[in-house]
Amino acid sequence: MKHTLKFLITLLLFSCSQETDLIIVPSISSFTLQEFQGRIVEIKGNQITVTLPYGALTKSLNTKIETQNTVEIIPRSGIPQDFSKPVYYTLVGENGTKIIYKVKVILEPQPIPIISHIEKDTTEAGLKNIIHGKNFGNYAYGVYPKLMNSQGELTELPFKLLDSTKIEILVPISTKVGNYGIKVKVNTLEAVSTNTLYVGYPSPQIASLSHKNILSNDTLWITGKYFDPTYAYSVLFKKMNTTFEKPIVSYKNNQLAVIPNDLVGLFEVFISNVSERKISKLPSFIIHVFDQNKPYISKIISPKDVYRNGDNLLFDTQNFDKAPARFYQVILKNSQKKYTQNGLFSNGKLSINLPENIEKGTYGIAFILFDPQIAYTYSFETDLVIKL
Numbered sequence: 001m002k003h004t005l006k007f008l009i010t011l012l013l014f015s016c017s018q019e020t021d022l023i024i025v026p027s028i029s030s031f032t033l034q035e036f037q038g039r040i041v042e043i044k045g046n047q048i049t050v051t052l053p054y055g056a057l058t059k060s061l062n063t064k065i066e067t068q069n070t071v072e073i074i075p076r077s078g079i080p081q082d083f084s085k086p087v088y089y090t091l092v093g094e095n096g097t098k099i100i101y102k103v104k105v106i107l108e109p110q111p112i113p114i115i116s117h118i119e120k121d122t123t124e125a126g127l128k129n130i131i132h133g134k135n136f137g138n139y140a141y142g143v144y145p146k147l148m149n150s151q152g153e154l155t156e157l158p159f160k161l162l163d164s165t166k167i168e169i170l171v172p173i174s175t176k177v178g179n180y181g182i183k184v185k186v187n188t189l190e191a192v193s194t195n196t197l198y199v200g201y202p203s204p205q206i207a208s209l210s211h212k213n214i215l216s217n218d219t220l221w222i223t224g225k226y227f228d229p230t231y232a233y234s235v236l237f238k239k240m241n242t243t244f245e246k247p248i249v250s251y252k253n254n255q256l257a258v259i260p261n262d263l264v265g266l267f268e269v270f271i272s273n274v275s276e277r278k279i280s281k282l283p284s285f286i287i288h289v290f291d292q293n294k295p296y297i298s299k300i301i302s303p304k305d306v307y308r309n310g311d312n313l314l315f316d317t318q319n320f321d322k323a324p325a326r327f328y329q330v331i332l333k334n335s336q337k338k339y340t341q342n343g344l345f346s347n348g349k350l351s352i353n354l355p356e357n358i359e360k361g362t363y364g365i366a367f368i369l370f371d372p373q374i375a376y377t378y379s380f381e382t383d384l385v386i387k388l
Contacts, residue, residue: 023095023097024094024095024097025093025099026068026069026091026092026093026094026098026099027069027070027091028043028089028101029066029067029068030065030066031043031048031050031063031064031066031103032063032065033052033062033063033083033105034061034063034064035061036050036052036053046100046101047101047104048101048102048103048104049103049105050083050103050104050105050106051105052105052107052108053107054108054109054111055107055138055139056107058082058105058107059082059084060080060081060082061080061083062078062080063078063079063080063081064077064078065077065089067091069093070092070094071092071093071094072091073089073091073092074090074092075089083103084105086104088101088102089101110135110186110187110188110189111134112191113133113134113184113185113186113190114133114134114191115131115132115133115182115184115191115192115194116134117193117195118130118131118132118182118193118195118197119131120197121196121197121198122197122198122200123197123199123200124171124199124200124201124203124278125171125172125173125175125177125199125202126171126172126202127170127171128168128170128171129168129169130168130169131145131166131167131169131184131193132165132166133165133166133167133184133191134164134165135164135186136164136165136167136184137161137186137187138161138163138164139161140161142186142187143161143167143184143185144156144184144185145157145159145167145169145182145183145184145185146182146184147171147175147180147181147182147197147199148180148181148182148183149180149181150178150179154183155172155175157170157171157172167184173202176199177199177200178198179197179198179199180196180198180199181193181196181197182197200276200278201231201278203226203273203278203279204224204225204226204227204272204279204280205224205225205226205281206222206223206224206269206270206271206285207223207224207225207254208222208223208285209222209223209269211287211383212286212287212288212381212383213288213290213381213382213383214260214288214290214383215289215290215292215298216259216260216261216262216289216290216292217260217261218292218298219249219250219257219258220235220257220258220259220260220287221255221257222255222269222271223255224254224255224256224271224280226273227251227255227271229251230275231274232273232275233248233251233272233273234248234271234272234274235247235248235256235258235269235270235272236269236270237260237263237268237269237289238267238270239265239266245272246260246261246263256271260287263289264290264291265289266287266288266289267286267287267289268284268286269285269286270284288380293322294319294322294323295317295318295319295320295323295367295369295378296317296318296319296382297315297316297317297318297365297367297382297384298316299315299316299384300314300315300316300384301314301349302314303386304386306388307354307386307387307388308354308388309354309355309356309357310353310354310355310356311353311354312352313330313351313352313353313354313386314349314350314351315343315349315350316349317348317349317350320345320348320350321348323369323378324374324376325369325376326370326371326373327342327370328342328343328345328350328368328369329341329343329367329369329370331365331368332354332358332364332365332386333363333364333366334361334362334363334364336361337358337359337363339355341354343367350367354388358388359388361387362385362387362388363386363387363388364381364382364383364384364385365382365384365386366379366381366382
């Protein structure tokens with residue numbers, strides 16, 4: 001009996017000692033990457049796995065960590081970490097016990113890019129277009145949109161990734177007319193459009209006009225780009241809401257010639273590719289067309305490279321003798337100054353002396369013919385220019 005009692009007392013003391021020395025292990029109860037809240041987080045033992053979308057940046061992510069039975073966690077919660085590689089957290093318990101957690105971030109597999117449609121199925125070389133679809137990624141690096149002709153030959157396209165569903169492309173100006181497929185490669189995966197993109201010849205472009213002011217029976221030369229002799233062209237003269245179409249009378253290199261004929265007034269000038277039904281775009285060019293049967297001056301007799309104050313200017317006139325005018329004024333002007341000189345008309349010539357006080361510079365020339373007694377006034381601009 002005494003031995004039995006002694007054994008029971010020993011067993012009880014041993015049990016109390018075991019409860020007193022019970023080790024409470026620190027642990028992570030919740031782990032969140034602040035930039036990707038709601039993503040799948042798996043905690044198994046001291047291993048934590050976080051699954052993020054394909055292409056996510058993982059080099060600097062903020063954490064929110066909740067623990068149990070922990071007095072310290074190293075590194076602390078809330079400090080950004082580089083999760084492009086495993087990150088280890090050390091937990092220290094209340095009695096000094098240490099536990100190490102390994103956190104690993106994995107990315108979902110790359111989704112296959114998909115082209116749903118091309119915004120404009122007909123375009124022209126030199127213009128932009130937009131490819132619609134999904135899974136193009138969030139970063140332009142690794143994205144390669146290309147044109148594919150009927151022989152399977154590929155042409156890389158300048159582009160801008162608008163978002164993971166849209167790519168803005170620029171069709172190169174050198175692209176030949178025809179139908180093309182679109183291929184988009186995102187890293188190692190590719191998508192090919194089911195529909196084709198028709199690329200037409202570029203719209204004509206105007207670079208310059210031979211005149212700013214012209215008589216209606218004179219020839220206007222238009223210099224520009226994308227004038228191909230295999231296409232038919234015309235010139236459009238637009239005045240207010242009315243457009244007048246004139247045929248091309250000559251073509252050479254990148255120049256087209258047209259005669260305004262019966263037009264009079266101020267017009268915007270455009271080129272029309274009649275075959276392709278395309279019209280030149282802005283900026284527009286302005287020309288002033290004057291009546292060929294009314295007074296005009298288009299020539300300085302014996303012009304000089306540089307004039308001096310007081311020099312004589314002699315102009316060759318047209319139809320001045322038909323005008324009921326008694327007075328003639330010559331306007332010399334540039335962006336800063338304007339001078340008006342009275343002219344003398346005799347034997348088909350108009351002459352003036354340049355003002356003694358005229359400042360150095362380059363001046364355009366305009367004319368006014370008038371007779372106050374019969375209320376007659378006629379004025380016109382010219383392309384004549386002199387330098388002082």
